[in-house]
Amino acid sequence: xxxxxxxxxxxxxxxxxxxxxxxxxxxxxxxxxxxxxxxxxxxxxxxxxxxxxxxxxxxxxxxxxxxxxxxxxxxxxxxxxxxxxxxxxxxxxxxxxxxxxxxxxxxxxxxxxxxxxxxxxxxxxxxxxxxxxxxxxxxxxxxxxxxxxxxxxxxxxxxxxxxxxxxxxxxxxxxxxxxxxxxxxxxxxxxxxxxxxxxxxxxxxxxxxxxxxxxxxxxxxxxxxxxxxxxxxxxxxxxxxxxxxxxxxxxxxxxxxxxxxxxxxxxxxxxxxxxxxxxxxxxxxxxxxxxxxxxxxxxxxxxxxxxxxxxxxxxxxxxxxxxxxxxxxxxxxxxxxxxxxxxxxxxxxxxxxxxxxxxxxxxxxxxxxxxxxxxxx
Amino acid sequence: xxxxxxxxxxxxxxxxxxxxxxxxxxxxxxxxxxxxxxxxxxxxxxxxxxxxxxxxxxxxxxxxxxxxxxxxxxxxxxxxxxxxxxxxxxxxxxxxxxxxxxxxxxxxxxxxxxxxxxxxxxxxxxxxxxxxxxxxxxxxxxxxxxxxxxxxxxxxxxxxxxxxxxxxxxxxxxxxxxxxxxxxxxxxxxxxxxxx
Numbered sequence: 001x002x003x004x005x006x007x008x009x010x011x012x013x014x015x016x017x018x019x020x021x022x023x024x025x026x027x028x029x030x031x032x033x034x035x036x037x038x039x040x041x042x043x044x045x046x047x048x049x050x051x052x053x054x055x056x057x058x059x060x061x062x063x064x065x066x067x068x069x070x071x072x073x074x075x076x077x078x079x080x081x082x083x084x085x086x087x088x089x090x091x092x093x094x095x096x097x098x099x100x101x102x103x104x105x106x107x108x109x110x111x112x113x114x115x116x117x118x119x120x121x122x123x124x125x126x127x128x129x130x131x132x133x134x135x136x137x138x139x140x141x142x143x144x145x146x147x148x149x150x151x152x153x154x155x156x157x158x159x160x161x162x163x164x165x166x167x168x169x170x171x172x173x174x175x176x177x178x179x180x181x182x183x184x185x186x187x188x189x190x191x192x193x194x195x196x197x198x199x200x201x202x203x204x205x206x207x208x209x210x211x212x213x214x215x216x217x218x219x220x221x222x223x224x225x226x227x228x229x230x231x232x233x234x235x236x237x238x239x240x241x242x243x244x245x246x247x248x249x250x251x252x253x254x255x256x257x258x259x260x261x262x263x264x265x266x267x268x269x270x271x272x273x274x275x276x277x278x279x280x281x282x283x284x285x286x287x288x289x290x291x292x293x294x295x296x297x298x299x300x301x302x303x304x305x306x307x308x309x310x311x312x313x314x315x316x317x318x319x320x321x322x323x324x325x326x327x328x329x330x331x332x333x334x335x336x337x338x339x340x341x342x343x344x345x346x347x348x349x350x351x352x353x354x355x356x357x358x359x360x361x362x363x364x365x366x367x368x369x370x371x372x373x374x375x376x377x
Numbered sequence: 378x379x380x381x382x383x384x385x386x387x388x389x390x391x392x393x394x395x396x397x398x399x400x401x402x403x404x405x406x407x408x409x410x411x412x413x414x415x416x417x418x419x420x421x422x423x424x425x426x427x428x429x430x431x432x433x434x435x436x437x438x439x440x441x442x443x444x445x446x447x448x449x450x451x452x453x454x455x456x457x458x459x460x461x462x463x464x465x466x467x468x469x470x471x472x473x474x475x476x477x478x479x480x481x482x483x484x485x486x487x488x489x490x491x492x493x494x495x496x497x498x499x500x501x502x503x504x505x506x507x508x509x510x511x512x513x514x515x516x517x518x519x520x521x522x523x524x525x526x527x528x529x530x531x532x533x534x535x536x537x538x539x540x541x542x543x544x545x546x547x548x549x550x551x552x553x554x555x556x557x558x559x560x561x562x563x564x565x566x567x568x569x570x571x572x573x
Contacts, residue, residue: 033416038415297412297416300411302404325509354395357398358393
């Protein structure tokens with residue numbers, strides 16, 4: 001058997017096994033952080049410090065009854081969670097999860113498919129297919145809450161795909177490649193992208209929250225409004241697959257944030273190109289974990305957006321800002337100006353957006369029925 | 378009664394400044410509250426079965442029947458508690474008292490803890506401060522019969538609470554009856570009902 005094929009297979013097996021375990025423990029971490037933020041302790045009964053809780057949860061999911069409500073479309077009902085999981089796993093195939101180097105190298109590459117020249121494009125394309133899982137799930141459930149959740153999800157994901165793609169284009173312009181390893185290499189040589197394009201990072205971060213259906217953008221499953229959203233009718237392992245898919249998405253996007261904006265394994269002074277591979281790996285994982293924890297903290301900080309606010313945020317704020325940012329990057333790149341011009345430009349754009357929003361005439365107030373209007377005195 | 382027009386106060390949405398329109402400072406402020414205001418501060422969970430919360434002394438939990446100084450039941454079987462009880466959970470059978478200082482005493486005194494709504498009216502009605510609600514709140518049993526607390530059980534609750542030093546505060550007692558002992562010391566301020 002070809003040696004590189006063997007390595008790829010081993011990487012896939014290792015990545016799958018480890019990522020599923022990590023997801024199980026991410027759920028524990030999420031519950032723990034939720035508890036700490038609410039001045040509680042969190043799960044601490046199963047095993048020392050509650051460390052066996054994920055295993056108990058997993059067993060519960062496996063042995064629960066598989067409920068098929070009477071009027072569901074059986075084929076699509078089973079297909080939907082599988083699609084959600086498959087797309088989430090596929091999207092992770094090209095994203096580095098450790099130190100990498102540019103293609104002609106003999107080192108081990110911490111990525112399932114090294115040297116994919118359409119890396120970013122592939123992740124976006126496959127990752128956004130996850131919405132099919134949600135739509136099919138909502139449709140096949142034959143339940144109005146599920147369907148409403150699915151509809152919201154489709155509108156949300158399509159809207160936020162645009163600023164997400166546009167914000168990365170600036171980075172791609174500088175790296176001159178869609179290949180994620182090359183993007184890391186460019187940052188090793190030229191410094192982290194977040195320093196030069198903070199606005200792009202902010203836009204990407206916001207869009208990623210929406211893509212992952214995380215609070216404050218978790219409208220597809222807003223439990224106070226839609227029972228459970230698209231997974232209302234799902235139980236047992238089918239529900240667990242949706243859940244795993246969602247957390248896998250979270251991991252993938254954290255990897256993407258690290259690779260595209262925070263220099264991957266590169267950390268000036270600690271992890272340089274001459275460092276040992278273990279140091280690089282630890283630095284990389286630390287960045288990813290920081291992002292995941294940040295996701296969970298934001299969840300308990302910002303309340304959920306209303307649906308019209310969500311849409312106006314994407315179309316009136318994020319997309320214009322992303323285009324303006326892209327134009328700035330293009331101008332700087334085209335006329336070969338110093339790339340130190342980029343951070344002030346980004347900050348100017350952010351402040352400018354605030355000023356425009358401040359000066360903009362307020363939207364007309366919602367009209368109350370005449371009987372409820374305050375009486376003029 | 379309708380609200381008067383002058384009592385109605387209309388609150389307008391506060392005007393947002395440029396900084397508020399940027400959103401980011403507000404988000405950072407919120408994260409600060411999340412992390413330093415809550416996540417890193419000590420949590421308030423009580424590990425229940427191992428650690429039991431200390432209830433305030435006026436908590437209304439399981440009842441007890443008080444004993445007087447000679448260890449006799451204080452109750453004079455006047456039926457005031459069972460009359461006051463809105464849940465009709467107290468069942469008393471009176472008998473002539475074997476002691477010279479009172480006419481009657483309860484031959485049986487059965488209180489259905491499952492029926493009780495823990496309102497504390499029995500405690501307020503009692504003229505001799507014989508029945509009191511304690512801070513005990515963990516009440517379990519395997520059958521309905523087990524939860525019918527009789528005189529011995531209620532007296533044992535008294536012994537238990539006296540031993541644990543968790544005597545309840547009398548919320549309302551009024552004047553003490555003739556069968557009740559007089560307070561030893563001057564009434565402590567803040568403890569109503571201790572005056573003779």
